[in-house]
Amino acid sequence: MGFQFVVLWSDVLVWLLVLAGVALGVVISRNPPLRSAWQRVGANRVGMASATVLAAFVLVGLLDSVHYRLALDGKPGEKTRYAIEVLSVLDTMAAPLRSRNEKTYSAPFATRLYAKETMDVPGVGTVRDYPRLKHGGKHLGEREDEVAADVAFTAFRMAVLAFIGWLGVLALTSLHVGRSAAPGEAPAWQKILRGDTAFAWNAVLITLLLMLLLLVPLFALAGQYHVFGTDKVGQDVLYQILKSVRTGLIIGLVTTLVLLPVAVGLGIVAGYFRGWVDDLIQYLYTVLNSIPGVLLIAAAVLMMQVVIDSHPQWFSTAAERADLRLLALCFILGITSWTGLCRLLRGETLKLRELEYIQAAQAFGVSNGRIIVRHILPNLMHIVIIALVMDFSGLVLAEAVLSYVGIGVDPTMTSFGTMINNARMELGREPVVWWSLAAAFSAMFILVLAANLFADAIRDAFDPRLA
Template sequence: MKPVLLWSDTLVYLMVAALVSFVFSIRRNPETCARWREVFATRLGMVTFVIIMGYVSVALLDSLHFRKALPPTEGHTNQQVFYSNQVYSVLDLMLGEMGENHERTYSAPFALKSFVKENRHTDDGGMARDYPDLKYAGSHLATADDQAGDIAMNSLTALGKGFVISAILIVLHLAWRRRKTTANGSDLPWKSAYITLTVTICLLAWLIDLGNLYHVLGTDQAGNDTLYKTLKSIRTGILIGTLATVIMMPIAIVFGISAGYFKGWVDDVIQYLYTTLSSIPGILLIAASVLLFQVFIDNNPDFFEVGLEKADAKFLGLCFILGVTSWAGLCRMLRAETLKISQLEYVQAAHAFGVSHWRILMRHILPNVMPIIMITFVLDFSGLVLAEAVLSYIGVGIDPAMASWGNMINMARTELSRDPVVWWNLIAALLFMFTLVLATNLFSDLVNDAFNPKAQLEGSA
């Protein structure tokens, strides 16, 4: 195999490195560490964090890309190895043949026959319309009557595998905890985390095992497995929320703090920028920018070796556009908070002693606005995940070659008007997206309660 490094993969690795660095910086700050402990001291915090980490783990596995080597041509003596244009990931290896089991068209969840009638030859040589058997789903069964017993047996096997894997991870974590000598390490609700981890791994093992035998969530119009598309869409959902937020943060931090600290003409210019940006309809601005970027991609096909690189470039362009157009709200909040902090006595004393502007910004202003930045990061993440679905619904979102929940919802528009209704593609996308957004929102509420001084005062009152 030949490793493939997409631009989005590089950004994923950089974000993981930044996250690790952030965790180590927290450990050196007792006050910040205590506030994060408040978040994880609740069962809800542990449960939602495990769920979010489950999504992130799937996204990381789907970010390790490679191309398979093609088999040598018969009679070809050249030792040069040629590689497929299809790009795979480690997640594809874990999912087995789920992504390669293509049917002719729609099929319902766990169905053995197609959802659409086709013309078929009868035994007497005539033609009749009937539901044909699926090519892959249940192909290992001797008769259709064996399906219920086969599902039950394979479900027990899959759940057993998931339980063993989760037990190994829990035992390793327990051994690691025993080696830790930090104080107050036992007051966290680890039992809730272990239960959530076990349920998540068992569910994933069940979906993967049965997904290679049946179409657990059915298939779409082109016969692609819906479960496979939904799992592949996790990476897109995680990255669209994270990358767009990471792009938006530096702009909002620099402009917001500068406007509140320096005031004068700097404040006037920055206020003019975000006021002008806020006056433009966001959807129209994003749609126009995406279309311009698409024109650039179409006019420069030589920049991309495989089709996925073209889809990845459009994806990064969408992340950049969402980030550039979403900084105004955080900029306003940071400007207001900086205006207040810059008038406090210790900041005025620093000015009197001749401390440079840079040291005041880094030692006094930025640490005091960091809670607002962290709260906004978590809150904006879920909003940007939903924004991708809306943009894909109106046709200016992720490239169709890249799996995303927004594309699945967009395709479901015509499926809902069918009779009978094809409901499983829409439900699958909404269920996975709803779980991620709900877990993120609940976790962000806990972060807000721990880091927002107003929330702490209201809770103690």
Template sequence: MDTHDHKPETNASGFIAPTSNAVEPEFELSTVPGHENAAPIPEEAAIADSAPIDPKPKKSRTPFQESLRRFRRDKRAMISLIVILCIVVIAILGPFIYHHIGGLYKQQLGTHIIGPDVYHTYDHQELDRAHEMPSPQYWLGTDGIGRDILARLMQGMLISIVLAVVVEIVDISLGITVGVLAGYYGGWIDQFLARLADLLFAFPGLLFIILVAGILGGWADDTLGAVPVIGAGGNARLLLISIVLAFTSWPLMARYVRGQTLQIKEQQYIEAARTSGTNDLTILTRHIVPNLFSIVMVASTLNIAGTIIGEAGISYLGLGVRPPGASIGLMISDASQSLSAYPWELLVPSLTLVIIVLSFSFIGDGLRDAFDPHSKD
């Protein structure tokens, strides 16, 4: 048998030439870029390949940012917030602007020539101009003794805002302090603070306010009436009412805070902080109190509406702001005496009070739905 024909052929340089039975790798020339038979690359893919890659991925929103986003989407709450901001601006800046609008005129019952800095004040009265309808001089008219209704209304809104702020500062301070201590430590501290809060809950708040205002009202007029800022213009009892309203409202805030604290202190990060040797003060100030922001904000917003109604009710009964001072409740009380003849004078302060209370209520509802979306279920 001749085996010479089966030997691979070699060339002069000594390399072995491949045989005809060798399997060649198969390439799809149409997939090789730049080849004359290559298929064209789609334009979308080319743009995607050439697009720059963002090295910084977008950060996910925090729970607080998500809550704010839900709150901004609540149209009713946002409209109410705008209304409250407008009321605050009008109450603070409105009197200064209103005192420069108008001209000089001579009083009918006197020889004095007065300007807008006098007749646009909340305590200036002219008996010959009582019960006037809205006019270029008095934009909302005058009341039963010739006082500017708009000037008194702006002063009344300012009184309501200041009172609400003072009450909420005391309410939040006492509520957070008592609620956090009771919920975190428990034991006899919880029992003592809980019984104290229950005692205040059992006593009617309005009755307590009337009792204190009736007993200490005269003392407040004599003692605080000489203070330029607090007692000037019949506002001597405002500080007394603020303290009483705050004293009767903080137990509800403390109850909310205590319940939330009981849930927070069982979280794993609190246990990890205790295990690492973190003291109680640091845990309370850095881990528990910041997480109470949502419930405190919702509760305080809803409480503002009750505070404004409470002040208006006390002033309506004659135990709050006294003449020549101005508050919404006092304006309603004065206008109710001539309701049948001049309903406009009662409609203006009453409608203002309704708008303020409803706006704060809608803001509170919006905050509650934003920070606790499961509350709708």
């Protein structure tokens, strides 16, 4: 076999989350109250538009969560040896972006480097000029003045193809919606575009159209130009953005797996039992909150780094080392981020335990565990879901801040935070190298904004006071 699968711990967690999502979907489909709540989410146009954007980020993250090592050339009969470099399916699909490196900085859609160099020009002698890029605009040859026209023509042609593909998606969606239409009703595609369907198909399709009109021309041009420019070592910034998506998703999702059981368990126990149990849990999260979060995380990360550096035999590749540091960072963020949700659930539980049906259950001798599982927890789930989706965006931003101050993910792992950290010195150059920071900030802004809008839709659907 020409490759060897590499299973990282973060890959396992990512795909377990996918399976958990599928299982949750089955549970929701069999539970009428939950199904009704999620149907309200599906009817929210802003929520479905943001969910479509989030789905694109998740797809990129999943493609980057299947890793392998290529087999090295060897003599017949010898044991197969594999390369040290660990690649993913996304790396294979984005091979031109990964391999077409330049010497140093180049601006978006540029054909020459961003800095002048001394060059020997035949017939002219030694001159100081901007060198030609090895890959950016190479197909133009000497016609560098035609960049604008070439970009416009390629973008228009690919936008037309994207629109045709979207019409195909609209046709398939219309067939699906039209199967349940009554005789004499308007055509399904009209109902979809007017928003007369129970599910917000118009929001999904319009968002999909905008994404296709933007992304299809973008990736088509990425095969000919560096559409977001290159960094200090000549690596394509668009490739770095794609690689940062998985890191952001893991930081946001895996961290919630750590903080969720702690916050929910301690918050409900403190609010329901009160007394010395409540005092002890309040003391615990008050002490934890009294320590500056950045200092606590920095101390934990530095101790973890010492352990990793002391045991190099644990890792056969650099990817495994970076992966362990990423998971350790998720664990540290989870341990230090549960206090807010715990306090919120404690206060809500204090109110719920005084309601009549809870008092009646206690009077009839129902056990405390059964009351918590059957009555308390279901009435807190809307808070838990809203808090988790909101915390996702906060954790993505936290990773950016931590990597900016040098205590985030491993330096060999690409993330929005490391890109912003690397752009710190670029802003002091003359002329300013602005595109790395702008690209990382824009991608992170879109991800966080979509998560926040989706959280608003979930809040509106699950909050019983708004139902």
